[in-house]
Amino acid sequence: MNKQPDPAPVEPANVDLGRRHALQAGGLAIAFLWLGTGGTASAMISARRQAGDGAAAQADGNPSFAPNAFIRIDTSGKVRLVMPSAEMGQSIYTGCSMLLAEELGVGLDQITVEHSPPSDELYGIPLLGGQITGGSTSTRATWQVLREAGAVARSMLVSAAAAQWHVDPASCTVDRGTVHHVASGRSLGFGALATAAGKLPMPDKVQLTDPKDFKLIGKPMRRVDAVDKIKGATQFGIDVQVPGMKVATVMACPTFGGKLASLDDKAARALPGVIEVLRLDNAVAVVGEHFWAAKQGLHALNIHWDRGENANLTTQQLRDGLADAARHGKGIPARNDGDQPQGTLVQSEYRSPMLAHATMEPMNATVHVTPDQCEIWVGTQVPARAQQEAAKITGLPLDKVIVHNQYLGGGFGRRLETDWVEQAVAFAKQVPYPLKVVWTREEDIRHDRMRPMYHDVISAVVDADGKPVWYGYRTSGSSVLARFAPAAMGKDGMDSDAVECVAEIPYDIPKGKVEWIRHDMPTGLVTGWWRGVGPTHNLFVVESFIDELAHRAKQDPLAYRRALLQKSPRALGVLNLAAEKIGWGAQPLPARTGRGIAVAEPFGSHVCAIVEAEVTPQGEVRLRRVVVGIDVGIAVNTSSIEAQVQGGLIFGLSAAMYSGLSIKDGAIEQGNFNDYRVLRINESPLVEVHRVINAEPPGGLGEVGTAIAAPALANAIFAATGVRLYQLPVDRALLVQSPDALKSVAAASTDTGRVPA
Amino acid sequence: MLSLSVNGQSHALDVPDDMPLLWVLRDVIGLTGTKFGCGVAQCGACTVHLDGQPVRSCVLPVGAIGNRTITTIEAIGATPAGQKIQQAWLEVDVVQCGYCQSGQIMSAAALLQRTPNPSDADIDAAMSGNICRCGTYVRIRAAIKQAATGTPEILQTLVSAPQGAAP
Numbered sequence A: 001m002n003k004q005p006d007p008a009p010v011e012p013a014n015v016d017l018g019r020r021h022a023l024q025a026g027g028l029a030i031a032f033l034w035l036g037t038g039g040t041a042s043a044m045i046s047a048r049r050q051a052g053d054g055a056a057a058q059a060d061g062n063p064s065f066a067p068n069a070f071i072r073i074d075t076s077g078k079v080r081l082v083m084p085s086a087e088m089g090q091s092i093y094t095g096c097s098m099l100l101a102e103e104l105g106v107g108l109d110q111i112t113v114e115h116s117p118p119s120d121e122l123y124g125i126p127l128l129g130g131q132i133t134g135g136s137t138s139t140r141a142t143w144q145v146l147r148e149a150g151a152v153a154r155s156m157l158v159s160a161a162a163a164q165w166h167v168d169p170a171s172c173t174v175d176r177g178t179v180h181h182v183a184s185g186r187s188l189g190f191g192a193l194a195t196a197a198g199k200l201p202m203p204d205k206v207q208l209t210d211p212k213d214f215k216l217i218g219k220p221m222r223r224v225d226a227v228d229k230i231k232g233a234t235q236f237g238i239d240v241q242v243p244g245m246k247v248a249t250v251m252a253c254p255t256f257g258g259k260l261a262s263l264d265d266k267a268a269r270a271l272p273g274v275i276e277v278l279r280l281d282n283a284v285a286v287v288g289e290h291f292w293a294a295k296q297g298l299h300a301l302n303i304h305w306d307r308g309e310n311a312n313l314t315t316q317q318l319r320d321g322l323a324d325a326a327r328h329g330k331g332i333p334a335r336n337d338g339d340q341p342q343g344t345l346v347q348s349e350y351r352s353p354m355l356a357h358a359t360m361e362p363m364n365a366t367v368h369v370t371p372d373q374c375e376i377w378v379g380t381q382v383p384a385r386a387q388q389e390a391a392k393i394t395g396l397p398l399d400k401v402i403v404h405n406q407y408l409g410g411g412f413g414r415r416l417e418t419d420w421v422e423q424a425v426a427f428a429k430q431v432p433y434p435l436k437v438v439w440t441r442e443e444d445i446r447h448d449r450m451r452p453m454y455h456d457v458i459s460a461v462v463d464a465d466g467k468p469v470w471y472g473y474r475t476s477g478s479s480v481l482a483r484f485a486p487a488a489m490g491k492d493g494m495d496s497d498a499v500e501c502v503a504e505i506p507y508d509i510p511k512g513k514v515e516w517i518r519h520d521m522p523t524g525l526v527t528g529w530w531r532g533v534g535p536t537h538n539l540f541v542v543e544s545f546i547d548e549l550a551h552r553a554k555q556d557p558l559a560y561r562r563a564l565l566q567k568s569p570r571a572l573g574v575l576n577l578a579a580e581k582i583g584w585g586a587q588p589l590p591a592r593t594g595r596g597i598a599v600a601e602p603f604g605s606h607v608c609a610i611v612e613a614e615v616t617p618q619g620e621v622r623l624r625r626v627v628v629g630i631d632v633g634i635a636v637n638t639s640s641i642e643a644q645v646q647g648g649l650i651f652g653l654s655a656a657m658y659s660g661l662s663i664k665d666g667a668i669e670q671g672n673f674n675d676y677r678v679l680r681i682n683e684s685p686l687v688e689v690h691r692v693i694n695a696e697p698p699g700g701l702g703e704v705g706t707a708i709a710a711p712a713l714a715n716a717i718f719a720a721t722g723v724r725l726y727q728l729p730v731d732r733a734l735l736v737q738s739p740d741a742l743k744s745v746a747a748a749s750t751d752t753g754r755v756p757a
Numbered sequence B: 001m002l003s004l005s006v007n008g009q010s011h012a013l014d015v016p017d018d019m020p021l022l023w024v025l026r027d028v029i030g031l032t033g034t035k036f037g038c039g040v041a042q043c044g045a046c047t048v049h050l051d052g053q054p055v056r057s058c059v060l061p062v063g064a065i066g067n068r069t070i071t072t073i074e075a076i077g078a079t080p081a082g083q084k085i086q087q088a089w090l091e092v093d094v095v096q097c098g099y100c101q102s103g104q105i106m107s108a109a110a111l112l113q114r115t116p117n118p119s120d121a122d123i124d125a126a127m128s129g130n131i132c133r134c135g136t137y138v139r140i141r142a143a144i145k146q147a148a149t150g151t152p153e154i155l156q157t158l159v160s161a162p163q164g165a166a167p
Helices: A028-033 A053-059 A092-104 A138-142 A145-165 A190-198 A226-231 A291-300 A315-328 A383-394 A419-428 A441-446 A480-484 A533-552 A557-564 A569-582 A638-658 A704-721 A739-748 B021-029 B080-091 B101-114 B120-127 B137-149
Strands: A014-016 A071-073 A079-083 A111-115 A173-175 A178-181 A186-189 A205-207 A246-252 A259-264 A274-279 A283-288 A302-306 A332-336 A344-352 A364-370 A373-378 A401-405 A435-438 A454-462 A468-477 A511-518 A593-600 A606-615 A621-631 A686-691 B002-006 B009-013 B047-050 B053-056 B069-071
Touching: A071 A145, A071 A190, A079 A092, A092 A111, A092 A138, A092 A145, A138 A145, A145 A173, A145 A178, A145 A186, A145 A190, A145 A205, A178 A190, A186 A190, A226 B080, A226 B101, A246 A274, A246 A291, A246 A419, A246 A441, A259 A274, A259 A283, A274 A291, A283 A291, A291 B021, A315 A344, A315 A454, A315 A468, A344 A533, A364 A419, A373 A383, A373 A419, A383 A401, A383 A419, A419 A435, A454 A533, A468 A533, A533 A557, A533 A593, A533 A704, A557 A569, A557 A593, A569 A593, A569 A606, A569 A621, A569 A686, A593 A704, A606 A638, A606 A704, A621 A638, A621 A704, A638 A686, A638 A704, A638 B137, B002 B021, B009 B021, B047 B101, B053 B101, B080 B101, B080 B137, B101 B120, B101 B137, B120 B137
Parallel strands: A079 A111, A246 A435, A373 A401, A468 A511, A621 A686, B002 B069
Antiparallel strands: A014 A205, A071 A079, A173 A178, A178 A186, A246 A283, A259 A302, A274 A283, A332 A511, A344 A454, A364 A373, A364 A435, A454 A468, A593 A606, A606 A621, B002 B009, B047 B053, B047 B069
């Protein structure tokens, strides 16, 4: 990381709390901005006191001072901060705490954090139209409002102190939870002021800290959840223990859309520790005294499934359908700048596989349904949605469904869904005791809501110098958005996520035509959000193809991109930074070692990754090093930025190297980490993160590294071997050493220092 | 009745001999720091120490443990290697979601215990059985080296900004 201090961002210090915040969109968020007046755009976090605040604070220990939905201070001086977003590893609890604490005037060591209760009204993210943690939106959405919320609280605490001392509030200062009046040497802690502050009116305006005076923002602050996490003391959903609780594990019909035909549970019920066997239309659960008994019981069941209409489905059928759609289907235009110009047409087709999330914590939920109440303990990215779905299943009013969010053992979009929560509620409804439903890893992978598979046809018309003057893109795939938020679908049924990072590109290519050909999966095969969403898929195609064009033009991929990025200074900035830090072209690389560039502007940020990979003569890929240039605008937590970029890249590289789900006889073939391989430490590269420092508003970060990983890897493999990868994951059989391939790489790029064999 | 020594405490347990230690720890004794990730010794989230050696508790039948003592993440901080590893984990802020980190720390503490100054190859060998989906591997490697040498390897985190001047 760069360690020089940030220049002061320029922004108004005096904030009118009534105005709406202009937010920089990107990624998934763009789709939801289209909600307009027809959607649920009223959902909105606010620094002001809102309807529902009082009840929420009362339910949360009724603190003496709760000026808004985020801050609770009682007379002991204890400061509790309520987190609008869910913590799934991305460090948002630390980021949100820093924003609140910076303005409130407390240290991160003086606060405790709490999960928010379900409420679209109090904790809804405007970009997403609800209480949703996703789309790399959390920092973008809270950057302003949480500082204001902290400033509101500080202003009221200062007013309370000033009134008591009969001095001008402007003559008071705040430091580490204490208000001081330096002139008279008096000071009062927040605890002593809480009751008085709680009776004061909300200020109309607040003074935000001048960025040059930030004590926390812009520093590498330690995570607020770190100490518990290193001691095994953090409570994840799977760790919840409720008195009288029993543990269940489940098996749903392996085929998509299949049903339970019959069940013989005699042997299972006879096992020690097995308590009950429960049924749903499409799944069974065995309840035990502990998970082991439940799992033994599940194995002892004799289940007969009605495998349904997809009983013979295969991956190949899905691939063929997508390819046909991409080549011949009628597209919905995302962009069309007129007729394709005359010139040389270059065209390639790319395929991306279905992916599982494989969060380290398998899906689980603990549910207690009584005649008048449903109580749920679950780690979720969508607490309000979980509450709403449980209310539908139990028939209880919304306020009788209590959701206790937990730390998430990974999210990656999997926990934007509520399918497993709904299933747990449906099972728990059948028993009087609290039921913890824990999926096996096999269940978790086979009944994931998979990242869709895609088939893309990308093309360009190039001029005599090999420079593109027009680009075409036809992408086919299912729509996650159409199911997840139908109201957010655009004109003509357009799914903006499907074309994110391709309808708009940083390159100066005058014209283009971008179309999405909707191709739904068979009934029962539900696709879902996966880290990096549209950009992860589209950037593999776009940035691989740009590399193809560079090599076709016999130009260095860095120089080729530079020439096309002259009108995108921030993209050019990260490209130049990464190239400089890796020493592009400075030293010859060993044989079958290559560097691949990818640059893009996903989620309101700007990123360039350069992967250096070695391919053994046998076709094994060794990831030697990755250097990243990143421009996220203002940095909240410089440590988290580095960690998110590193982790996001490794998540993306892991998928590109190994991951892909396949279907045989209507069911997912993979089931655990032996056949759904992920990257391990011995295969993982060093990832260096270098930041462009400026005062632009913060961009999104959680998915940026993931979205840029695959094309940088594919381009590195091409540089090392001359083999262009048109589908993921990497097929090692294609990479076995071939003298012809090495000749072509040497011919294609002589100026990047590669030495042919 | 089976007797197990966990973190210095003896437990008399009425559980089947073939029950994996993981579920005895989590669902019977109530020590939930040790995690379930795969159930087939592929991910390392369930790693505990048996007489100081790292083992995958999800495939270890309790009947096979005998008199060997069990140490879990809840007590590893009481060992010199565990204390150093946990401290380094904080200093460079290794954790993200944190779910795999109990297992990572148990494997790393066992490594440091037997190899006080591990090489990259030692780290690869000892840690490759522990999967992290958040991709914390870069910091895990740095933290192990920092725990071994006491020398800062990479960016160090701050607990709270110092008073007055910027850090």
